[in-house]
Amino acid sequence: MSDPLNFSLSFSVPVQKEELYDAIIIGGGPAGLTAGLYLARYKLKTLMIEKAITSGGQLATTEWVENYPGFPQPVLGSKLAADMETQAKNFGLQIVREGVTSVDFSKKVKEVRTDHDVYKAKAILITTGASPRKLGLPGEDEYHGRGVSYCATCDGPFYPDKLLAVVGGGNSALQESLFLARYARELTIIHRRDKFTAEPLLIEKAKANPKIKIQMNKQVTGLDFSNAEERKLILEDVNTSEKSELRVDGLFIFIGEKPNTALFKDILDLKGEFLVTDAHHRTNVEGVYAAGDVEVKEVRQVATAVGDGCEAAHWINEYVENWTE
Amino acid sequence: MPLLNDQTREEVKKVLDTLDKPITLDLYTLQIECGLCKDTHQLLSEIAELTTKITINLHELESENQHADTLKIEKLPAIIIKGEKDYGIRFFGIPAGYEFTSLVAAMLLVSRGELMLKPETKAFLDTLQKPVHIEVITTPTCPFCPGMVVIAHQMAYYSDKVLADMIEISEFPTVANKYHVEGVPRTVINEKIFLDGAAPEDMLVDKIKEALNV
Numbered sequence: 001m002s003d004p005l006n007f008s009l010s011f012s013v014p015v016q017k018e019e020l021y022d023a024i025i026i027g028g029g030p031a032g033l034t035a036g037l038y039l040a041r042y043k044l045k046t047l048m049i050e051k052a053i054t055s056g057g058q059l060a061t062t063e064w065v066e067n068y069p070g071f072p073q074p075v076l077g078s079k080l081a082a083d084m085e086t087q088a089k090n091f092g093l094q095i096v097r098e099g100v101t102s103v104d105f106s107k108k109v110k111e112v113r114t115d116h117d118v119y120k121a122k123a124i125l126i127t128t129g130a131s132p133r134k135l136g137l138p139g140e141d142e143y144h145g146r147g148v149s150y151c152a153t154c155d156g157p158f159y160p161d162k163l164l165a166v167v168g169g170g171n172s173a174l175q176e177s178l179f180l181a182r183y184a185r186e187l188t189i190i191h192r193r194d195k196f197t198a199e200p201l202l203i204e205k206a207k208a209n210p211k212i213k214i215q216m217n218k219q220v221t222g223l224d225f226s227n228a229e230e231r232k233l234i235l236e237d238v239n240t241s242e243k244s245e246l247r248v249d250g251l252f253i254f255i256g257e258k259p260n261t262a263l264f265k266d267i268l269d270l271k272g273e274f275l276v277t278d279a280h281h282r283t284n285v286e287g288v289y290a291a292g293d294v295e296v297k298e299v300r301q302v303a304t305a306v307g308d309g310c311e312a313a314h315w316i317n318e319y320v321e322n323w324t325e
Numbered sequence: 326m327p328l329l330n331d332q333t334r335e336e337v338k339k340v341l342d343t344l345d346k347p348i349t350l351d352l353y354t355l356q357i358e359c360g361l362c363k364d365t366h367q368l369l370s371e372i373a374e375l376t377t378k379i380t381i382n383l384h385e386l387e388s389e390n391q392h393a394d395t396l397k398i399e400k401l402p403a404i405i406i407k408g409e410k411d412y413g414i415r416f417f418g419i420p421a422g423y424e425f426t427s428l429v430a431a432m433l434l435v436s437r438g439e440l441m442l443k444p445e446t447k448a449f450l451d452t453l454q455k456p457v458h459i460e461v462i463t464t465p466t467c468p469f470c471p472g473m474v475v476i477a478h479q480m481a482y483y484s485d486k487v488l489a490d491m492i493e494i495s496e497f498p499t500v501a502n503k504y505h506v507e508g509v510p511r512t513v514i515n516e517k518i519f520l521d522g523a524a525p526e527d528m529l530v531d532k533i534k535e536a537l538n539v
Contacts, residue, residue, distance in 0.1 A: 005364060006465075007329055007425040009336045052523075053426050053471040060468035078423070078468065086332065098441075099525075115443060145508035145521025154467040155508040157495065228505070250507065 008082045015094045017117050021047045022320045024112050024121035026100055027260070029057025030302050031292025032127030033084040034309030035316070040091035042317040047119060048088075049112060051099035056081025057129045058257075058293075059302055062172075063153045063179045067199070068302050077153075080302070105267055105285045108325060122323045123316045126264065126275060126283070126290040127309065130257030130300070135167065139223040140253075147225045149252050152176040161185045162249035165233055167220055169193060171301075173254040174202040180252060181211045188212075188246060192219040192238055215246075223251070259294045271296050281312035287323075289316055328364065329371050340429055341376040344436040351405040353384045353398050360496055361419040365402040368419065372429075378436065397458075397488070400497050404428075408435030413481040418493025422465025427474040427491055434482050442479050442526065449530050453486040457533055460490045462504065462511040469523035473510040476526055 023039050025032045028050030039046040054060055062077030071080075089095065098114035105111075105124065112119045132150035134140055140148055149155040156179060164184040166177045169191035175198075181187045189206065194216050196203050206212050215235065221243075222234035233246040259274045268283045268290075269276040274297075275290040277283055283290055291308035293300045329337065350369050354362035366383065373379040384392075392398040396405075404416040406428075412435060420428035433439070442450075459477040463470035474491045481489035494501050494509065504513055512520040512529065518536040520529060 005328060005419065005421045007368070007421060008333055009340070009426055009429060052468060053430070053475060054423055054468050056468065063466075078466065086336070116441060145511060146505070147507060149508050151467070151469070151508075154464065154469065157464065158501070158507045158509075 006079075008079075015047060015096055017119065019045065019047075019120075020109065021045050021119065021121035023047075023123045023125060023316050024049060024110070024119055025125045025127055026103075026112060027057065027126065027128035027292075027294070028052070028055035028085070028095065029127060029129045029292060029305060030059055030081070030084060031129070031294075031305040031309035031312075032057075032125070033081070033088050034306045035125050035127065035291060035313040036093040036095075036309075037084070037088040037091060038310055038313030039316065040088060040093040042313065043092075044317060044320055046093055047121070048093060048095045049100055049114065049119065050095060050097055053097055054078075054081070055085040055095070058131075061151045061153055062175070064175070065302060066175075067171075100263060103263055103267065105288050108287070110287060122287065122320050124288045125281075125312055125316060126268075126288065126294060127292045127305075128260040128263070128294050129305075130259045130293040132253065133256045133258045135220060135253055135255065137220065137223055139225060143223060143225045147228070147231055147248075147250055148223070149250060150254070152179050152252055155250070155252075156180045156183050159183050159250045163247055164188070164250045164252060165190055165220075165246060165248045166252045166254060167191075168254035168256075169196040169198060170254065170256065171198045171202060174198040174206050176252065176254055177206055177212060178202070178209065181209050184211060186211055186213060188248075189214045190218050190220060190233075190235065190246075191216055193217070218244075220251075257293060257300060261294060280315040281308065282315070287319060327371060328368050334371070334375065337372060337429060338375045340433065341372070341378070344376060344378045344433070345438075346378075346408055346436050348379045348432055348436050349407040350379060350381045351384065351407060352381055353386055353392065353401055353403040353405075355389060355401045356385050356387070359401050362402045365404070365419045368421075369404070372432075379432070400492070400500065406431045406435055408438075413485075413488040414478045415489070416491045416493075418491075418496040419465075420491065420493070423468050423471050424463055424465055424474065424491060424493060427463075427471040427478070430471070430475050431478050434478060438482075440479055440483060442476075442483060446480070446526050446530055447483060449534075450480060450484040450487065452539075453484055453537075455486065455537055456515075457484075457487045457537070458490075458515050459487065459529075459533075460492055460504075460513040460516075462492050462494045462500070462506050462509055462513065464495055464509050465493065467509045470510040472523050473512055473529075476529060477512070480529075 022044035477489035
């Protein structure tokens with residue numbers, strides 16, 4: 001691991017639990033952090049509840065971010081996330097690091113319950129984002145951490161000079177392949193379509209990388225990881241159904257996102273597990289808003305999450321200004 | 326060159342201003358052939374400068390295994406975070422990157438004693454008869470790792486039977502081989518039971534039960 005030593009702190013001041021907050025933000029990725037910044041600047045008493053010890057969500061697991069404006073040199077996802085948090089905290093955003101276990105949106109004052117406390121607010125913003133989607137293959141869970149990974153920055157360094165495969169064809173798959181290729185002896189990108197959906201720039205870089213091989217129109221139909229010395233993927237050609245095997249040491253999966261909406265399943269309108277919102281980022285329950293990757297939308301980028309968070313903050317501010325018990 | 330930049334220093338100071346009881350940091354280093362011993366010492370010194378509540382005891386060892394038997398310290402640099410007593414909260418390798426937060430969390434824990442463990446977890450820990458050694462294997466770039474480290478350290482704080490280590494694995498390839506580490510966090514209980522990924526408290530409790538056959 002060649003990164004220079006860096007130290008940054010994600011920590012929170014103790015919060016007043018009895019307080020009625022103007023707004024509670026559930027989830028601390030780019031959408032939540034941006035909304036937190038704006039709400040704090042609107043002088044709303046705002047609390048963010050983030051289950052991880054560090055903010056950033058999926059951004060924190062991304063190595064280099066090259067398409068977020070304002071950074072002509074690529075910026076580390078972890079750094080960008082930490083800086084967003086610091087900026088929001090500088091304006092008064094409060095953060096608690098607890099997992100939300102249930103919510104009660106049925107009354108005018110909304111309640112958010114964690115393992116330890118109940119927090120109350122006039123308005124709620126859901127920015128729980130999404131988690132990596134799984135392939136759903138037998139053995140995928142069993143070998144998670146032992147050959148199967150969803151986080152290149154976490155686990156890439158464990159595969160020096162090894163054979164890797166990446167499943168996926170979007171920006172994340174290609175961006176993370178370029179990162180993983182630094183460690184791997186050879187890396188095969190497996191994609192089930194005949195075209196990548198990633199940006200052309202990333203596709204060019206991947207194609208130009210001598211360590212990266214590409215197999216299009218292929219899907220992984222099985223993992224044979226029982227022998228750690230000789231792990232194999234079973235591939236199938238989507239057109240001809242022809243089967244083949246691929247020797248790998250590690251499999252990294254970047255095939256999109258599964259929204260983190262289990263908490264809201266029976267309370268809010270969902271479409272394909274994503275939260276349905278209107279142009280003001282309102283859900284179907286008054287006073288409950290959503291922003292970022294968790295919403296039904298087409299484009300899920302840091303830049304769009306930031307925009308969504310900013311917009312939602314605007315409408316929440318208006319809602320809170322007119323709020324009466 | 327300081328390791329902590331001004332902004333981080335200020336943030337850390339704010340947190341350390343809330344310390345209650347004094348903290349002792351026992352730092353074990355090797356004089357030679359220890360990659361990050363000097364940096365770790367510098368890091369702790371920069372933190373200690375920000376408060377009057379932290380004392381550093383530096384132990385420069387002649388060999389890696391000098392305290393292998395008594396303190397179970399066989400990897401260097403090693404930090405033991407002590408409050409009123411040694412709770413069994415240790416760091417092996419430099420707590421850099423995301424693990425820096427785990428380090429500060431451990432300091433707060435021994436100084437302020439604020440536990441976040443669930444009542445069920447405490448009830449289980451109260452029943453422990455045999456020692457439990459939890460090793461949480463991490464890298465500085467893993468955002469999911471501090472969560473596991475903090476839970477393990479809280480268990481160590483709560484129970485005299487629990488010893489909890491953070492291991493920064495890139496400094497200890499022999500440990501990576503021994504435990505076949507291919508992903509982090511990887512949590513090892515009593516050197517035999519493994520838990521992969523950022524798992525909730527209950528799952529760690531289940532794995533401890535498995536390790537103890539209870």
